[in-house]
Amino acid sequence: MGEALSVARDCNISECEFWKLTPYDLISRVKSHRRNAAIGYLYTGWFAERFAREERLQGPQTYIDQFFREQSPAEVDAPDPVMFHRMAQDWGLEIEPYSE
Template sequence: MVEAHLRAAIRTGLTAAEFWGLTPYHLSLRLQEMGRARIETALYGGWFSERFAREERLQGPQTYVRTMLDKREPADEDDGDAFVAMFALSNGLGVDEVEPLSEAP
């Protein structure tokens, strides 16, 4: 049992000294958070890959940054919804569909 935990810790980048200095609880937390961080990184990479795959010709990085930061430019709702759903599911949360708010007259 200890060997399996040591192997998992080394696989995630902890040294043997760090492993032996952690309590089982703290080791479990570190391993879980490292796993979540890797999953989140992979999801971001997948999301951006899908986003870029839809474009015929890629623009410079500033275009994508400006698009994400500029609130005046409407974002593609499908991309945003998919990203939120993917992020929520990767963190163990559910996503419920809601009706959009109607604008006041």
């Protein structure tokens, strides 16, 4: 039980809250906390690598606007043709033009 309490504390769950949780709820909260931490680490690594490749860094608001702006449904649904063809090539497929 002491080990479970230690894990709960690592996940910012207080001792009082720990004793109110069922084992299932505790495991769910710990998994969720660890998953969110891993996602945060991946984002940090991705942005660090991206910024390392920038010719000239801009202010933080520029990147916030660029990455978190609302996209229109047309932008989201429209696949990039170059990326599509590159993916097809990776799989050894040849794209034929569409004709009716």
